[in-house]
Amino acid sequence: MTAAHRTWAGTTLADRRAARRRQLIESGLELLGTAGTQAVSVRAVCRTAKLTERYFYESFDDRDTLLLAVYDQVAQEAHDALVAAVRDARDELADLARAAVTSFVELIIDDPRKGTVLLLAPLTDPALVRRGSELLPNFTALIHDQLPASIDDTERRLIAVGVTGALTNLFTAYLNGTLDVPRDRLVDHCVRMLLAAARP
Amino acid sequence: MTAAHRTWAGTTLADRRAARRRQLIESGLELLGTAGTQAVSVRAVCRTAKLTERYFYESFDDRDTLLLAVYDQVAQEAHDALVAAVRDARDELADLARAAVTSFVELIIDDPRKGTVLLLAPLTDPALVRRGSELLPNFTALIHDQLPASIDDTERRLIAVGVTGALTNLFTAYLNGTLDVPRDRLVDHCVRMLLAAARP
DNA sequence: CTCACTTGACTACGATCGTTGTCAATCCTA
DNA sequence: TAGGATTGACAACGATCGTAGTCAAGTGAG
Numbered sequence: 001m002t003a004a005h006r007t008w009a010g011t012t013l014a015d016r017r018a019a020r021r022r023q024l025i026e027s028g029l030e031l032l033g034t035a036g037t038q039a040v041s042v043r044a045v046c047r048t049a050k051l052t053e054r055y056f057y058e059s060f061d062d063r064d065t066l067l068l069a070v071y072d073q074v075a076q077e078a079h080d081a082l083v084a085a086v087r088d089a090r091d092e093l094a095d096l097a098r099a100a101v102t103s104f105v106e107l108i109i110d111d112p113r114k115g116t117v118l119l120l121a122p123l124t125d126p127a128l129v130r131r132g133s134e135l136l137p138n139f140t141a142l143i144h145d146q147l148p149a150s151i152d153d154t155e156r157r158l159i160a161v162g163v164t165g166a167l168t169n170l171f172t173a174y175l176n177g178t179l180d181v182p183r184d185r186l187v188d189h190c191v192r193m194l195l196a197a198a199r200p
Numbered sequence: 201m202t203a204a205h206r207t208w209a210g211t212t213l214a215d216r217r218a219a220r221r222r223q224l225i226e227s228g229l230e231l232l233g234t235a236g237t238q239a240v241s242v243r244a245v246c247r248t249a250k251l252t253e254r255y256f257y258e259s260f261d262d263r264d265t266l267l268l269a270v271y272d273q274v275a276q277e278a279h280d281a282l283v284a285a286v287r288d289a290r291d292e293l294a295d296l297a298r299a300a301v302t303s304f305v306e307l308i309i310d311d312p313r314k315g316t317v318l319l320l321a322p323l324t325d326p327a328l329v330r331r332g333s334e335l336l337p338n339f340t341a342l343i344h345d346q347l348p349a350s351i352d353d354t355e356r357r358l359i360a361v362g363v364t365g366a367l368t369n370l371f372t373a374y375l376n377g378t379l380d381v382p383r384d385r386l387v388d389h390c391v392r393m394l395l396a397a398a399r400p
Numbered sequence: 401c402t403c404a405c406t407t408g409a410c411t412a413c414g415a416t417c418g419t420t421g422t423c424a425a426t427c428c429t430a
Numbered sequence: 431t432a433g434g435a436t437t438g439a440c441a442a443c444g445a446t447c448g449t450a451g452t453c454a455a456g457t458g459a460g
Contacts, residue, residue, distance in 0.1 A: 007458080013406085036326060042448060052408055053449075063448070123323040126236060137378065154381050158370065158389040161379055165369020166362035173361045178337065181354055189358040207428080213436085242418060252438055253419075263418070 021059040023049045028070040033113025037125035040067060064127040071121065071131050074114045081107050093146070097194045101187050108175060109183065115175045119168055140164045146198055163197045221259040223249045228270040233313025237325035240267060264327040271321060271331050274314045281307055293346070297394045301387050308375060309383065315375045319368050340364045346398055363397045 011019075027048035031040045042063055046053050060066045085103035089095045108115030122132020144160035151159070167190060173179035174186055211219075227248035231240045242263055246253050260266045285303035289295045308315030322332020344360035351359070367390060373379035374386055 016406090038326065041446080043446085052410090054408080054451095057449075120323070123320070126238065133378070154385055155389070157379060157381060158385065161373045162366035162370050162389070162393060165372075166366040169365020169368070170358065170361050172365075178333070179357060179361055181358060185354055185358065189355070189362070193362060216436090241416080243416085252440085254421095254438080257419075 017058065020049075020051055020055045023051060024056060024059055024066060025070055025073055028066050029074065029113055029117065032067065032070055032121055032125075033111075033116045037067075037121060037128075042066075067121075067125060067127050068131065071117060071128050074117045075131070075135060077114065078104065078107055078118060093198065094191070094195060098187070098191045101190045101194070104171070105174075105183060105187055105190075108171065112175055115171060119172050119175070136164055136168070143194075143197070148198070159197050163194065166193060217258065220249075220251055220255045223251060224256060224259055224266060225270055225273055228266050229274065229313055229317060232267065232270055232321055232325075233311075233316045237267075237321060237328075267321075267325060267327050268331065271317060271328055274317045275331070275335060277314065278304065278307055278318060293398065294391070294395060298387070298391045301390045301394070304371070305374075305383060305387055305390075308371060312375055315371060319372050319375070336364055336368070343394075343397070348398070359397050363394065366393060 024045060027045045028040055030048060031044055040063070042053060042056055045066065046056055056066070060069065081103045082100055085099040086096055089099035108118075118135075122128040122135070140160045140163075143163050144156050147156045147159060170179065170186065170190060174181065179186070224245060227245045228240055230248060231244055240263070242253060242256055245266065246256055256266070260269065281303045282300055285299040286296055289299035308318075318335075322328040322335070340360045340363075343363050344356050347356045347359060370379065370386065370390060374381065379386070
């Protein structure tokens with residue numbers, strides 16, 4: 001029997017490795033989403049995960065690799081929630097916008113750490129700057145492409161960047177409690193802003 | 201003759217101390233505005249300033265004190281430029297908005313490091329988070345108060361936070377080259393957005 | 401039962417950090 | 431010119447970091 005499939009404490013090596021990896025990512029999310037980027041040291045992650053450094057380097061090349069894994073997992077979750085919401089919405093711009101905004105607000109209400117990681121961490125950590133500057137422009141481009149062709153390209157870029165900034169600032173303020181506003185009002189406002197921007 | 205007023209190399213002690221302080225702040229600005237927050241170590245600042253650590257602690261209690269001094273100086277400069285521009289503008293909302301936006305754009309074109317410090321550093325450095333979360337809300341409140349009273353308060357807050365985010369994102373993208381757009385277009389767009397938001 | 405694999409606690413190394421201290425060289429005032 | 435103020439180069443301290451290694455104890459397949 002090969003080592004990888006030998007059972008140990010009821011599970012195979014691959015399972016245990018995967019479980020440890022999940023545990024490390026969860027601990028990374030906890031630290032990154034609450035205490036910030038400088039709190040995510042290898043030692044702190046291992047202490048939180050109740051694992052030793054050995055297992056850290058079993059799953060990740062270095063500290064930055066973990067940070068990227070945390071960010072990517074949250075980004076993937078957000079992406080999945082978004083496409084699911086959009087898939088179930090009626091095929092009309094207003095409904096699509098509302099579905100998208102609602103799904104994101106629900107995500108960050110359900111787990112604010114994820115919102116923090118998505119919106120704030122890329123600004124805070126050098127290792128995540130690139131990731132953040134890939135994701136947001138993608139979103140910006142999405143808006144950009146929805147804008148009517150009658151608007152010239154420069155104007156479309158300006159609108160897209162502005163709307164993206166408005167949304168992230170609204171979500172960020174909502175996350176940290178600065179923007180004390182009912183959830184529905186936030187969603188309504190974001191949707192109306194999206195639709196207003198899409199009008200010629 | 202008291203030590204403080206004794207001349208040395210042609211200047212008094214107070215003058216030399218002030219000169220060293222300026223030099224340290226300038227070095228802090230250089231590092232914070234280009235290499236980012238983690239590049240601002242006491243050693244790096246002193247090396248850049250061609251001074252020794254001794255003089256660092258002559259002017260600043262610790263690293264964070266320097267960071268705050270750098271930020272506050274840039275914020276003060278921006279504030280001064282803003283009030284000067286607004287003072288010289290005609291007393292009409294459109295002109296005020298244009299004067300304000302133009303003065304800020306000129307500031308960050310003249311010295312992009314200052315724009316980076318104002319907009320990005322507070323998000324990047326824990327020591328500056330509080331400063332950033334004091335300045336931007338102030339600006340947000342300014343917008344908030346300009347909005348017509350016919351809009352209810354929640355809506356006014358939403359608009360103010362959104363507009364602030366849009367502006368900072370536009371400036372940020374312009375700063376880092378992502379938003380490749382002529383200066384005048386940027387100014388125009390920001391002014392139009394400000395005025396549009398102020399309409400009922 | 402035995403032995404190889406697995407685990408956890410722990411130590412170790414080199415680097416960098418903030419901060420403080422030492423000491424000789426330099427400069428002005430008295 | 432003598433002596434105290436000032437300067438600059440540099441060492442030193444403790445802390446933390448990323449990363450790698452050691453070693454005894456636990457565990458299950460053959």
